[in-house]
Amino acid sequence: MKNILILSSALGLTCLAAGFILTQAENLTADAREEARLAERFAAMQAIFPEGDFNEHLEPITITSEEGRDFLFYPAKKNDQLIGFAAFGTSQEGYGGRIRTLTGIDLQKEQIRKVSVTEHSETPGLGTQVTNRREQKKIWDLWRQKDEPETTEKKLEPNRFLDQFDQRSITRENFRVVESEDALDDHEQDLVGITGATVSSQAVTKAVEKTLRVFQLNKTSILEQAGRGESE
Amino acid sequence: MSEPLRQEFSKGLWRENPVLVLALGLCPTLAVTTSMTNGMGMGLATMFVLFGSNLTVSSLRSVIPKKVRIPCYIVIIATFVTLVGMITSAYFPAIDDALGIFIPLIVVNCVVLGRSESFAARNPLGRSLIDALGMGVGFTVTLMALGGAREFFAAGTLFDYQIIPGWEHEFMLLKLAPGAFIMLGLFLALMNWHNARQARRQGRTYKPPAEMNCAHCKLCTGDWLKTSG
Structure with a gap:
């Protein structure tokens, strides 16, 4: 009996100490982590809209979908003219849970400009493709001399899957992920998935789809709020 | 470094290599070695956690009661992994970019628990730290070799740098899970063949280090509850 008490209190103390350390660390690093996340978010937005100005202090326009998920719309402006939105959407269906995507909505061309993934926990080497x-x-190229001048601007690297979203119409809301190029049917609608990462491909597609749908459903209200931000 | 200490370090590299001899940590080994970069990332992140957990377990080894030691080690390791994750995402965004996805996977890495149980819990602090470094380096190098081989034969690249010009279509088998098993099997066979040959030359038969490897470890069978204390 006494033995059980000693054992359980030893384990309890270990857990208590671990819990204490973790809550302290959580509190201490919370602000810094939030800041790092925002900085990363703005860097991703700037990469999609290199010519756009984003007001870093402005709160994004937040729309909550019927499932209770938040979609964030950051207005991108050029010379005080609204040129598009950097829209953040999420999907819970990734292989490692939540995936957060950034969709660049180009208002002038009514097209998707670029799609990036800003948060995910996919398997390295498979989902990360x-x-x-x-x-x-x-x-x-390591030995060849660099001809191009070094640019400070963050360039967007290619991705076999994400680049397929470029220039698609923003009124599309039913994309289809197919297995190979042979199965491509409708070039407006179909995307070729990545072998070994079908689940991730579908999750990213769903998040983008959902973002576009939320944007279309709430277009007037989003545009109005973006306009109001301008006059302030 | 005195002779025994140097051996403590070098055993992790070859004689008691965590992957190829002890067969520990195979789950992350198979999962993330799709490229040399990934292998290195996983290896370095594991080495860091291994160092921290060996440090804590070795300094607390006389305090923790034997019968609850395994749950205690798991709590300690999980705490370390979470701490490492929090600190890198808050203050080192560049490292977080590269290693962030590996950090949650370390909790399931039995190299860490295995070394806590079979080494740090029975040895003084200094030796435990050197053991952690040696095992960490051995793990990293093995994962890099495995990842490098898979990446090279799948796409003709190393560290994401294309080495063979005009290799356009990837040989996907090696990048996917079956390729991981095939490549690891080849590595293990090569290691065993080499060890057996060397032992035969010295006139003895090869035996893996007793009571060290996965087959001898009784952690997951629950036997440790009966045999200890």
């Missing part, structure tokens, strides 16, 4: 944009490097 869908979510991460990666530079194409060649070994012989």
Whole structure:
């Protein structure tokens, strides 16, 4: 009996200490983590709208969908003219849970400009083929002299899957992920998924689809709120 | 470094290599070694956690009662993993970008628990730390070799740099799960063949280090409850 008490109190104390350390760390790092997340978000937005100005202190226009998920719309402006929105949407159906996507909505062309994934927990090497944009490097470029001048602007690296969203119409709301290029049927609607990352491909597509749907449903209210932000 | 200490470090690299000899941590090994970069990321993140958990377990080894030691180790390791995740995402966004996805996977890495149980819990602090470094380096190098081989034969690239010009279509088998098993099997066979040959030359038969590897470990069978204390 006494033994059980000693054992359980030892385990209890360990857990207590662990809990204490973790809550302290959580509190101490919460602000810094939020800041890092926002900085990352703005960097991703700036990469999609290099010419756009984003007001970093402005709260995004938030629309809550019927499932209770939040969609954030940051207005992108050029010379005080609204050119588009950087829209954040989420999907819970990723292989590792939640995926947050950033869709660049181009208002003038009524097209998707670029799609990026800003938060995910997909498997490295498989799901990340869908979510991460990666530079194409060649070994012989290491010795070749660099001709292009160094730019400070963050360039968007290519991604086989995400680049398929470029220039699609923003009124589309039913994309289809197919297995291979042979199965491509409708070039407006179909996307070729990545082998080994079908679930991630579908989750990203769903998040983008949902973002566009929320945008279309609430277009007047979003545009109105973006206009109000302008006059302030 | 004195001779025994140096051995404590170098055993992790070859003689008691965590993956190829002890067969520990195979789950993350198979899952993330799709490229050399990923192997290195996973290895470094694991080494960091291994160092922290060996440090804590070794310093607390006389305090923790034997019968509840495994749950205690798991709590300690999970705490370390969460702490590492929080700190990198708050203050080192560049590292978080590269290693962030590996950090949650370390909780399921039995290299960490295995070294806590079979080494740090029985050895003084200094030796435990050196053991953690050696095992960490051994794990990292093995994962890089495995990832490098898979990446090279799948796409002709290493560290994401294309080495063979004109390799356009990836040989997907090696990038996917079956390729991980095939490549790891080849590595293990090569290691066993080499060890057996060396042992034969010295006139003995090869035996893996006893009571160290996955087959001898009784953690997951629950036998540790009966045999200890």
